[in-house]
Amino acid sequence: MDLYNLRKQFDESGMMMCFNGPFSHSIIEEIGTALRNYLAAENIAKAAVLDVFAVYVELAQNVRNYIAVREINQGEAAASIITIARWNEGYAISSGNMVLQGDAAPLCARIKEISNMTPEELKRSYKEQMRREIPPGALGAGLGLLEIARHSSAPMNCSVRKVDETYTFFSLTAFI
Numbered sequence: 001m002d003l004y005n006l007r008k009q010f011d012e013s014g015m016m017m018c019f020n021g022p023f024s025h026s027i028i029e030e031i032g033t034a035l036r037n038y039l040a041a042e043n044i045a046k047a048a049v050l051d052v053f054a055v056y057v058e059l060a061q062n063v064r065n066y067i068a069v070r071e072i073n074q075g076e077a078a079a080s081i082i083t084i085a086r087w088n089e090g091y092a093i094s095s096g097n098m099v100l101q102g103d104a105a106p107l108c109a110r111i112k113e114i115s116n117m118t119p120e121e122l123k124r125s126y127k128e129q130m131r132r133e134i135p136p137g138a139l140g141a142g143l144g145l146l147e148i149a150r151h152s153s154a155p156m157n158c159s160v161r162k163v164d165e166t167y168t169f170f171s172l173t174a175f176i
Contacts, residue, residue, distance in 0.1 A: 014086035022077045023064040032057060035084060051151040051176045052091050056084060058144045059095035059172065072098060076167060087175055090153060094173040104160045104168040111172065114145050115155035122150050148174045 019031055035056055039049045060082055067077045076098040083094045117125065126146045149156060154175040161169045
């Protein structure tokens with residue numbers, strides 16, 4: 001492996017941090033601590049640090065929770081990745097993981113729906129979702145994507161790539 005070229009690609013793309021592998025609670029926590037320290041050393045506004053950190057946590061937890069609830073096998077779970085990069089005057093936080101084929105299209109549709117909401121609609125939808133009961137078999141309370149959108153300065157971007165008959169690789173990027 002040519003680490004010099006990998007490092008050069010990271011620099012050219014603005015990549016600040018990247019983790020590739022299965023997410024555990026301790027990994028999410030350790031990367032979060034490193035991220036906070038890195039951003040604090042950059043002397044950026046405290047509000048921006050909090051937004052980047054909040055979005056990172058939501059994305060990482062979404063990946064970890066999806067893999068656990070859907071009982072994705074260890075080999076596929078290891079295909080998870082999260083990155084934090086400079087983007088224009090801000091940051092792009094991205095996550096990627098294997099999802100079941102049938103989950104990809106509804107997930108992208110939900111992200112598109114949320115990305116088209118105004119700040120007022122996001123706030124109202126968040127409050128409504130907080131009051132709803134979580135249906136059996138749901139992947140969560142449905143607040144994570146709304147929370148990410150509330151912190152974002154641009155619409156979220158998602159993409160999918162079919163891997164095989166069972167899995168699709170799903171990527172989601174939020175911009176701060």
